[in-house]
Amino acid sequence: MQTSANPSANDVFLNKSLDEKVHALDAKDRDQWQQPEKVLQVIGELRDKTVLDLGAGSGYFSLKLVYAGARVIAADIDPTLLQTIQQKARQQGIDQQKLEVRQVNESDAGLSEQEVDVILTVDTYHHFDNRIAYFSELKQGLKPDGKLVVVDYKKHADIKQGPDFHHRIAAKQVIDELTEAGYQTIRLHQDVLPKQYIIEAFKQKQQAGTEWMRQQWNKEYASKDYVFGTEPDPYFKQAIDGLTPGKLLLPGEGEGRNAVYAARSGWQVTAYDYSDSAKVKADALAEKHSVAVDYQVMDILTGDFKPEEYDMVAFMFVHFEDPGRQQLHHKLDMALKPGGVMLIQNFSTEHPQYNQAGPQQEKNLYSAGVIKRDFPGYRTHVLAAEKIVMQAGENGMGDSSVLRFIGYKPKRNVK
Incomplete structure (x- = not known):
């Protein structure tokens, strides 16, 4: 060998x-x-x-x-x-x-x-x-x-x-x-x-095309168990618990843990993912809790979202490289209503210092500079890289670094 x-x-x-x-x-x-x-x-x-x-x-x-x-x-x-x-x-x-x-x-x-x-x-x-x-x-x-x-x-x-x-x-x-x-x-x-x-x-x-992504995530979600558990992400839960429910967009939602929690909290939820297997699990979780989630299988890089439709967009643990990432950020911005809340939580450029699991290349990781570039004019509530302990489901990975952003989209000037 x-x-x-x-x-x-x-x-x-x-x-x-x-x-x-x-x-x-x-x-x-x-x-x-x-x-x-x-x-x-x-x-x-x-x-x-x-x-x-x-x-x-x-x-x-x-x-x-x-x-x-x-x-x-x-x-x-x-x-x-x-x-x-x-x-x-x-x-x-x-x-x-x-x-x-x-x-x-x-x-x-x-x-x-x-x-x-x-x-x-x-x-x-x-x-x-x-x-x-x-x-x-x-x-x-x-x-x-x-x-x-x-x-x-x-x-x-x-x-x-x-x-x-x-x-x-x-x-x-x-x-x-x-x-x-x-x-x-x-x-x-x-x-x-x-x-x-x-x-x-x-x-x-x-090319990170739709079929390749679908195959990869279908493999990830193939087991009967929920890979990341059924409880919502703690930071996401904390954020929406303090907000008035409205329309929520969750691109790259996975097995539905955040979508179902939001729906149980009164939000009207639209979720997207590449994986058919993830949708099956998300639908089952929604049925278990007697809530409705509009969950669609779609390539979020090439697909479109309704403009100015959502009161909140939550984009978590999805890591593309530019120019696709910047283009997707633009679409998420366009989907958010003026005055709406943008929540982003992705691994930061500091993450490889703590853990070899998750994305490791800088081009896929997040920094404050990426957020400021792609969401100019937003009123920032949170923008920081934070060290956390990932404990979600069976894929809990220990010490990690995430970039967290909560910002409010500028409202239109009224003449």
Whole structure:
């Protein structure tokens, strides 16, 4: 599984016997915490695709990729591990055309130009020296619509399994390095696996289209449980408890916890989200509490809201990058009545200092400058980055930093 000559990261592993390596890589409990089916789900459709398993080790993922329909190049620096993969493939009757083994070195993965659709590297990224140069060069081996998928251990002190804490690389650093290496769109999946993050890095810029967003959030909300719980966000609750009920817009509402609370408090609620699964849960929660919520599945970046329709807009934990973010802010401003309340609560630019969960790239995070730019003339009631403890549902993430804004839209001058 190792492909670098960095002694600080590799000595412990490379000095083990082959039996010790295979025992560690194929541990009986690995399926439980590795959850390979979730990794494959993030990678996506693999039929007729060619995948480089970089740092393949004993073939834990290589064989699973073959069974998912891919043609696989299992690459590693250790020839004895590659022999182990070949032996497993023969035992399982896997054709050599479906699984090729390839010995590589610390400076060259041996890829031809545009040879593969996907490069997967699991628990290996932290072993590389000169990562920016290496992964920049590796990019040429991807087809134009190809992507790199990095799976590695979270830099959390409470995760005891895996490499020593000081050898681990935080997700934000990986994202920054891959950005510098020239990858155009990078997506972080922080909460899919219990011990590791997953990062997708695309060779070409990807559009965050409606279908992609719908698929991602349908996966997030697929369980029967409410991912973020059924109680309203505490800050949202505090804000609306002090206001006279009217018409409320909730774009990116998720499973309905805030919409239902507002409806129970007398508000006329319109909510939007990308996810059909979220709507099903929101509708069920509304029915449970005998309230009505106008919940619609829509791409909030491209869809439209009724102008000057709402007394309050609450936009929470939705993180786009500009120019889409600025355009959406403009639409939310246009939807709010003059004198109406705009509430925004999103992760701040300080958030990565506290937590590796949630968005990590500055372009997706919020600052006071973004609010002042996009909501000029608003009478500010609250505008501050605040450290909080996130405890919503099963995805409670601990210490976080959010940017909170409550402002009143300017009223028209009456002549």
